[in-house]
Amino acid sequence: MADVEIIETAALGDRSHVVHDGEHAIVVDPQRDLDRVTRVLDERGLRCALVLETHVHNDYVSGGLELARATGAEHGLPAAALLAFGHRPLADGDELDAGELRVRVVATPGHTDAHVAYVVDGGPGGTAMFTGGSLLYGTVGRPDLVAASRTDELARAQYRSAHRLAGLADDDARVYPTHGFGSFCSSAPATDDAVWTLGDERARNAALTEPSEDAFAARLVAGLTAYPRYYAQMGERNLAGAGPADLSPPDPVAPADLAGRIARGEWVVDLRSRTAYAASHVWGTIGVELARPFATYVGWLIPWGAPLTLIGDSPGQIADAQRQLVRIGIERPAGAAVGAPAEVAAPSRVTAYPTAAFADVPSGATVLDVRRPDERARGGVVGSIGVPLHSLEALMDEVPDEEIWVHCASGYRASIAAGLLDRAGRDVVLIDDDYTAAEAAGLTASPATGLA
Structure with a gap:
């Protein structure tokens, strides 16, 4: 059975996957910070043969193009996606090889129009299905990200795609979605359990247990909620193709400069815990605790392209924030200040609330x-x-x-x-x-x- 390594991006509710036969690797839907992927490849002595993406992502900037460039791997994406860079266009029924691994491409529109799943066989065991934003754990990807006017149409497409996937393998086939672990790309809350099988999904997935397409589409559309504003920027960025992420430390910001940025109405985000921020912070900053939802809410609230300055307790805290932000296309902070509020600003600027x-x-x-x-x-x-x-x-x-x-x-x-x-x-x-x-x-x- 092909081995699968899961690379969790809990902050965005997504997973990337490295599937391999012990020598050749296929990387599915890689995130932007590729050091996590290359670490898996290096530790297991794997050669990256294929970089595959299930769709043009709405919730993060893809690392697929840069990984393919860095490793020399072939880069496959859905043929219907209008991409501005060289790649291998993949259509329904196409097959690819990587060592002992055999990949079947399955068109699964619904989450987006140009969406595919990858069914991987090879080695001594069963099947692994990489379903992207189509068949998730217990649910499906949301169908309203293309256009509000097409939500019902794409909800129905999700139903048909889920049923098609359910008919492609036996119950013991393992299902590996990209979304659904807290991602707003999921249409409903989904389990965080490690790995489920196709048999599990046949028994519990909303798309496979509703009695009809009409009932499923109505239920799916009724349950949709708001999604982060930054999603509007991700598709265009991924169609163009993203270069390497720059995670080098941002320029330091002195107290007088910090005061000037606040006076100009710029976004200055304090990364400390919410209790620490409430007890003491620089007036005019915004406290966004560096926790799992950090990048989602910064990306949701800050005007796109606006300069962003970070305040943290340590350089490590700044670096962690940068890693989260670069995944959603906030490339470089305008600067950073490290230290307690009274160290990064004049004491008269320090305030609190209960x-x-x-x-x-x-x-x-x-x-x-x-x-x-x-x-x-x-x-x-x-x-x-x-x-x-x-x-x-x-x-x-x-x-x-x-x-x-x-x-x-x-x-x-x-x-x-x-x-x-x-x-x-x-x-x-x-x-x-x-x-x-x-x-x-x-x-x-x-x-x-x-x-x-």
Whole structure:
């Protein structure tokens, strides 16, 4: 059986895969930071023979072109994709070889028009299916990224693609999707379990258990939620082909320069924990904790192409942020400052705001809920105002000019919102608490009332 190495990109909810026969490797849907891929190849003594991509990605900048250039491997992508660089166009029914591995190309439109899956056989065992954004674990990739007007059409295409894949192999075939581990490219929450089989998916996948195409399409479309704004930039970038990622340290920023950037209204992002940021931060910065969702929310909120300056506790923290950002095409920070707030700015520029739990919210407090509308539709704090985080800056005038207690589901998004409110001169309290605590305290009702 062909061996498969999974390269997890938890921050974006995606996986790349290296499938090999012990000597020859096929890399499927590589991310931009290729050192993780080359480490697997080097440690196992593999030669990269093929770089295959299931589709032109919407949620990250591909590393496929650069990996093919660096290794001399053949680079295969769907033939229907209008790419600006040399590659091997792959159509339904094409076959490729890499040592003992045999690859069948299967057209699987739905997530995008130009989408394929790769069915790999070879070695002493069974089949491995690399399904990209078509058949995910328990669900399928979202069908609304091409054009809103085509969502129903592509949802139906997803149904047919899933059924086609289900008929291509036995139950023990292993399924390896690219999306579905927290990615907004997934149409619904999907399991994080390591590897599932085609038999598992036949038993539980929504596309394979719904009684009809009509029922599936209606359910799929009804469950779609907002997706990050930066997705609009990824397709064009991947069609053009991305060069190598530059992860060298950004230029240092002195306190006076940092103050000037803030005064000009530039984005200055503090990477420290949300509790550290609340307790002490440079006024005019935005706190986006360097955690799993970091790049997603920076890419969702910052105007595309705007200069971005980072503040961190250490050079390592800055480097980790760079790695996440380069995956979504934010190539080079405009600079970075390392140290405590009073070290990177004048002490007079350092400020704070309080944090609290749901149990601390006083009666009559103005509560702002920055969860998505689909979350809020299932319930919210009674009397709260609903403005999703990604709309907060545009709707800032609709937030009352008084003390605001802001929450989300866990505290992460609320902390970003608190920074935006603080930068706008609002009096804010961060509710750094799990939403279940609000339910336990009897503060909620369903459905929620209020704005948006």
